[in-house]
Amino acid sequence: MSTTEQQVTIRTLVRRDTTLRRLLTVTLVDTLGRGAFFTLTSLYLITIVGIPAVAVGLGLTVAGAVGVVSSLTFGHLADRFSARRMLVWLHVVQGLALVAYVLVQDLTTLIVTASVVTLAQQGGGSVRSAAIGRAFPGSERVRVRATMRTVTNVGIGIGTALAAIPLAIGTGEAYRVTMVVSGLLFVSSAFLVAGLSPSRIDPAPADRTDTGTILRRELTGRSPYRDVRFLTVAALTGVFGMQFGVFEIAVPLWVVQHTVAPDVLVSPLLLVNTVVVVLLQVRMSRGTDTVAGAARVMRRAGWVMALACGLWAAAGWIRGDDWVPAAIATAVLVGAAIAHTLAEITSSAAGWALSFELAPADRIGAYQGVYGTGYAVAAMVAPAVVTLTAIDLGTPGWAVLAVVFLAAALGVSAIAGRVARTSAPA
DSSP states (O other): OOHHHHHHHHHHHHHHOHHHHHHHHHHHHHHHHHHHHHHHHHHIIIIIIOOOHHHHHHHHHHHHHHHHHHHHHHHHHTTTSOHHHHHHHHHHHHHHHHHHGGGOOSHHHHHHHHHHHHHHHHHHHHHHHHHHHHHSOHHHHHHHHHHHHHHHHHHHHHHHHHTHHHHHHOOHHHHHHHHHHHHHHHHHHHHHHHTSOHHHHSOOOOOBOTTOOBOOOOOOSOOGGGOHHHHHHHHHHHHHTTHHHIIIIIHHHHHHHHOSSOGGGHHHHHHHHHHHHHHHTTGGGTTOSSHHHHHHHHHHHHHHHHHHHHHHHHHTTOOOSSHHHHHHHHHHHHHHHHHHHHHHHHHHHHHHHHHHHTSOGGGHHHHHHHHHHHHHHHHHHHHHHHIIIIIHHSHHHHHHHHHHHHHHHHHHHHHHHHHHHHSOOO
C-alpha cells in the first residue's frame, strides 16, 4: 500500500467510523489537559507549595510503582468487564485527582494524589488498548494507534503552549486555575467515553443461567504469564522504551552541561520531536501490520537508535568559544533529535503490532496490561539509568545506551521473526 493510499484509508476510516472519531476526540481532550497539567506540576509543587525537589521526585517514583500494578490489574479486568464503563470511571477518578493536586501540602498528600492519578492513567491505558484491539481488525490496529499517537502529540503540544499563560503570570492562583481546568477536561471526557459502542469495545458477554445469574466468563487463551515469548517481548520493548527518558531527561541536561550549543536549544529539540511524530507517525507505521513486518521495522529502529546515541555523544566532543563550534554542535544535536524520533516512531509501531498479534483474542486485555507494564517499569527506572550512563559517564555512557537499545531491538526482532517463520500468531 502506498503512502497516499494509506493516508486516504485513514481519512476514510475516521470519516466513516464513529467509534474512531470519538476515541480521537477523547484523546485530544485528554492530552490538552495533560499537556497543560504536567508542564506545571513539578514547578507548582516546588515553587508554590514549597515541597523539596527530592521529595517531589520520591513521591512521583512511588506513584510510578502504583502505575505498574495498575497496568497489570486493569488489563486483566478488561477481559472480563465492560471496557466502556471502566474507562468512564477511570476518567472521572483521574480528573478529580488532578483537581485534588491543588490541595497537596506535603509529601504524604502528594504520594496519595499522584498515586491515584497514575493508577487511573496506567489502568486506563491498558483498558483503552484492549478496546482498540477488539474494535478494529488486525490490519487497522496499528494505524489507529499511530493516528491516536499523532493526535496525542498535537494535544500535548497545544496544552504545553497554553501552560505558558500561568507560567508568565507566575502566581499560585494562576497555576491552580489551570490545574483545575485540566482536571475538568478529563471529567468531561467521561461523557464522550460513555457514548462509545459497548458491542465494539467490550468483551463478549458472559453466559447466564435460566434464572439470569451471570456465569464467570471462561477465558480459553494462554495466560500472558505462561507465554515466555510474549513476556520476553514485553520486557525488551520496555527496555527500548527507556529512550523516552533519554529525550525527556538526559538530552536537556546533556545540551546544557556538556555541549557548547546554546541552552535555549533544549526547547526546539523537544519541538522537533513533536513535529516529526505528528508528521510521520502514521506514514512510518507502514509494514508493521504483520509479525514479520514488525520484526523488520524493530530491527531498523535499533540501528537508528544506536546512531542517535552516537550523534548525541558526538555533540559533546565539539569545543570552542565562538559561533562556529556552537553552530556545528547545534546541527549535530538536531540530527540526533531527528534520528532519535524516527527510532521512537518505528519502534512504537512495531511494538503495538506485536502486542496485538501475539495475543489470543479473549486475553487481549491481559496481554495489553503486561505489555504496558514493560513501559511503566521503564518509565520508573529511566531517570536513574539515563543519568548514571549518559550524564555521569559521558561518551562511554552513550555507548552503553546504544548497545542496550540495539540489543533490545534485535532481541524483539529475533523473537518476532521466529514466530513469523514457525507459527501463526495467537
